[in-house]
Amino acid sequence: MAYxxxxxxxxxxxxxxxxxxxxxxxxxxxxxxxxxxxYINRGLCLINMxxxxxxxxxxxxxxxxxxMNAILYYFRAFAKTMTGDYASALADKQKIFELxxxxxxxxxxxxxxxxRSGYVGLDNKYVSLFDDLEKAKAQIEPNG
Numbered sequence: 629m630a631y632x633x634x635x636x637x638x639x640x641x642x643x644x645x646x647x648x649x650x651x652x653x654x655x656x657x658x659x660x661x662x663x664x665x666x667y668i669n670r671g672l673c674l675i676n677m678x679x680x681x682x683x684x685x686x687x688x689x690x691x692x693x694x695x696m697n698a699i700l701y702y703f704r705a706f707a708k709t710m711t712g713d714y715a716s717a718l719a720d721k722q723k724i725f726e727l728x729x730x731x732x733x734x735x736x737x738x739x740x741x742x743x744r745s746g747y748v749g750l751d752n753k754y755v756s757l758f759d760d761l762e763k764a765k766a767q768i769e770p771n772g
Contacts, residue, residue, distance in 0.1 A: 636666045664693045680707040698727040
């Protein structure tokens with residue numbers, strides 16, 4: 629996927645400041661201009677707006693463009709968890725652990741970043757992320 633455009637960068641800044649509607653409009657424009665990467669960030673913005681089903685749609689598109697990118701499956705699993713679609717979120721989790729076993733430039737870069745962030749490795753990073761996902765699920769369904 630392409631790198632972040634100026635328009636997408638402005639949208640990210642709006643999102644960071646809590647101006648989600650403005651951010652969403654800029655992500656929409658970036659996508660109309662052909663920035664496929666903006667689907668990822670628009671999906672994350674939609675998650676922040678509690679529009680998880682719309683976020684899943686964007687993340688589905690992002691995955692079509694970059695099917696080997698494990699973090700996209702994590703973001704989608706998070707949105708699916710928030711909608712209560714735990715079985716589908718589990719399928720994404722399984723896909724992540726398949727993908728991170730592949731020796732690729734993306735995984736090496738992600739693994740290096742994970743270690744710099746204090747994780748033992750890439751698999752440890754995702755185990756930790758999924759612990760957070762389980763906590764989110766418990767908040768949604770305390771007795772489930």
